[in-house]
Amino acid sequence: MADKNLDAFKENQEVTVVDASKKLRIGIIGCGWIAGSHMVSYLKQPDVEIVAACDIIPGKAEKFIAKYGLTGVKTDYASHKEMLDDESLALDAVSICTYNRQHAEPAIYALNKGVNVMLEKPFTVTTEEAVEVMKAEKASGKILSIGFQPRLDENMKMIKKIVESGELGQIYYIQTGGGRRRGIPTPFGTTFIEDKTAGLGALGDIGCYSLDMVLNAIGYPKPLTVSGYKSAFFGKDNNYVGYGRHHEYGDLFSVDDFAAAFVRLEGGIILDFRIAWAMNLDTPGDTIILGTKGGLRIPSTECWNGSVGGPMKIYHEVCGQQVETVVPVINKLKDGETLFDRKIRSFCDAVKYNLPAPVPSSQILYNQAIIDGIAKSAAAGCEIQIEIPEI
Numbered sequence: 001m002a003d004k005n006l007d008a009f010k011e012n013q014e015v016t017v018v019d020a021s022k023k024l025r026i027g028i029i030g031c032g033w034i035a036g037s038h039m040v041s042y043l044k045q046p047d048v049e050i051v052a053a054c055d056i057i058p059g060k061a062e063k064f065i066a067k068y069g070l071t072g073v074k075t076d077y078a079s080h081k082e083m084l085d086d087e088s089l090a091l092d093a094v095s096i097c098t099y100n101r102q103h104a105e106p107a108i109y110a111l112n113k114g115v116n117v118m119l120e121k122p123f124t125v126t127t128e129e130a131v132e133v134m135k136a137e138k139a140s141g142k143i144l145s146i147g148f149q150p151r152l153d154e155n156m157k158m159i160k161k162i163v164e165s166g167e168l169g170q171i172y173y174i175q176t177g178g179g180r181r182r183g184i185p186t187p188f189g190t191t192f193i194e195d196k197t198a199g200l201g202a203l204g205d206i207g208c209y210s211l212d213m214v215l216n217a218i219g220y221p222k223p224l225t226v227s228g229y230k231s232a233f234f235g236k237d238n239n240y241v242g243y244g245r246h247h248e249y250g251d252l253f254s255v256d257d258f259a260a261a262f263v264r265l266e267g268g269i270i271l272d273f274r275i276a277w278a279m280n281l282d283t284p285g286d287t288i289i290l291g292t293k294g295g296l297r298i299p300s301t302e303c304w305n306g307s308v309g310g311p312m313k314i315y316h317e318v319c320g321q322q323v324e325t326v327v328p329v330i331n332k333l334k335d336g337e338t339l340f341d342r343k344i345r346s347f348c349d350a351v352k353y354n355l356p357a358p359v360p361s362s363q364i365l366y367n368q369a370i371i372d373g374i375a376k377s378a379a380a381g382c383e384i385q386i387e388i389p390e391i
């Protein structure tokens, strides 16, 4: 029979007690696909009250709130401005779940109103927009966290721990990215594939995750130059398999479905990057981090969404022998817990206890600058310097 005292050594024994005596008053801006994931996670928090939601499509916010059986939530707003102007709401924070082209404006408006912001990824479409949001963040003193939930995965944390332990020595080269054979997202329409709403395609949707995976691990060095490439061969094809009966989607497709880049980072580090929503291949390769003492291989997943695809391997030397150490996949999520729950809980804690933003804008600015740099370099057809204005 198992010794009950041994249970004390089991992992995941920590019980987090949430003080629910004061409820955070939360509003949701944009009531589409991802707003549902925010809502599900907020509803699990005992110290959260959803008080308002808005969408520019009339009636959408009302339907969204009804779907979760909530009552007393105000939804009669034509825009984020009307909702944020309603002082009777006394909002503590908003989740901004709008498409990419509508990230900056609502974020700036909310911060100027003194409301904390959980902003979905990618940060923005351009570096200039990100800088404007950060100016508003600085002036407001409020919390702005960017929605990179893969970062809260234990395997992602392990990558950072391995790099920080010095096990790999000095990092000099990184190959990262991911891809899907056929995976252009059009689940609820065309907001992901039209320039007027998305602004960025695979680059902003899943490229930002690949970049965060490695840049967070190595401490987000400043990007200096980039030579980038973008294409859209699959997206623009009306006969693309994933479009099914929506044969007009190819004509509407106006973002990238593939991008690649060669980026120089501060500290002499080279970043070799590629990302694909669609390609004639299963995966464009694993992520590798090369250092002077060891190399790390992080297996990719077939449908790239920012997660570690299997056990990682460290290639190093032990007593003069070439040795491989396998790092097993770690799962420390509690029963029923999701990475989204962690993202929302860590944001709520930051707001309540005035902690640093869980995913700070100061880091994601460099992620954005690379994405924006790839777009600008691709348009120019040559390598460019990455310019990041002062904030």
Ligand SMILES: NC(=O)c1ccc[n+]([C@@H]2O[C@H](COP(=O)([O-])OP(=O)(O)OC[C@H]3O[C@@H](n4cnc5c(N)ncnc54)[C@H](O)[C@@H]3O)[C@@H](O)[C@H]2O)c1
Pocket (backbone or CB within 6 Å): 029, 030, 031, 032, 033, 034, 035, 054, 055, 056, 057, 060, 079, 080, 097, 098, 099, 100, 102, 106, 120, 121, 122, 147, 148, 149, 188, 191, 192, 204, 205
């Ligand atoms: N973190 C993740 O795992 C994850 C997953 C999917 C999408 N996302 C991100 O979430 C964002 C939204 O994606 P989605 O799939 O929910 O898109 P969606 O098109 O389903 O929903 C966006 C909604 O925002 C509304 N909207 C746009 N501008 C608005 C404004 N100013 N005020 C109020 N409402 C406004 C639209 O009408 C639409 O209903 C994107 O930036 C995407 O990159 C994140």
